[in-house]
Amino acid sequence: MHKYFSWFGLPGTMVLSGLLSLTALALALCFRTKDRWLCCAAMFLSTIGDLFMTNFNNISEKLPVPAFFVGATFFIFAHIVYIFTYQVLIRKNEFTFVNPGFWAAVVFVLACGALVIGKCFLNGDVYWAMLILCVIYMCIIGFNCATIFSYAWSVKSIRSIAALGALSFFLSDLIIGVEALTGYTTDFLWGMIWWLYPIGQFFIILPA
Numbered sequence: 001m002h003k004y005f006s007w008f009g010l011p012g013t014m015v016l017s018g019l020l021s022l023t024a025l026a027l028a029l030c031f032r033t034k035d036r037w038l039c040c041a042a043m044f045l046s047t048i049g050d051l052f053m054t055n056f057n058n059i060s061e062k063l064p065v066p067a068f069f070v071g072a073t074f075f076i077f078a079h080i081v082y083i084f085t086y087q088v089l090i091r092k093n094e095f096t097f098v099n100p101g102f103w104a105a106v107v108f109v110l111a112c113g114a115l116v117i118g119k120c121f122l123n124g125d126v127y128w129a130m131l132i133l134c135v136i137y138m139c140i141i142g143f144n145c146a147t148i149f150s151y152a153w154s155v156k157s158i159r160s161i162a163a164l165g166a167l168s169f170f171l172s173d174l175i176i177g178v179e180a181l182t183g184y185t186t187d188f189l190w191g192m193i194w195w196l197y198p199i200g201q202f203f204i205i206l207p208a
Helices: 012-031 034-053 056-062 067-092 100-123 128-155 158-182 187-205
Strands: none
Touching: 012 034, 012 187, 034 056, 034 067, 034 187, 067 128, 067 158, 100 128, 100 158, 128 158, 158 187
């Protein structure tokens, strides 16, 4: 998808991420609710994360640590903010947090995590710093998915598309995690990241 957004001499990844941030900001300015402002903050953190994850303007050369680690840290904070966002919505609507939607997300995330980590150890060459980062990231994005799935299960309206957004976002990050831990990737999978990621972000920020 990013190839369609290569505007103004900028890479499509950054233009697309910037447009998503502007969308979140526009929604926050229009509705001015706490959850909208939290979504806006999460999307801006994600855009900063994209700067590092995509090594925009060779930013890695100016860093003492790998850009991947810095980008992942920003995304960790973005997921934490999304968790707060949907916790606000759950409390505001007086929904039950632990419900079938919550457990479905937990089981799915744990299964995916177990498969990826198992594959990592089967390869025999474990990069422990990357593994620890990915486990921490998996726990946080997993809790984010569980929170959003819990909300989607309870709201039972068009706003339930937030669950599709969380799933799409999770799958895009899963592809990145698989490559980082096992070295396995294909052009098709990398191409899918920039379909899954923006669709996921859009469906998370839209119904908040």
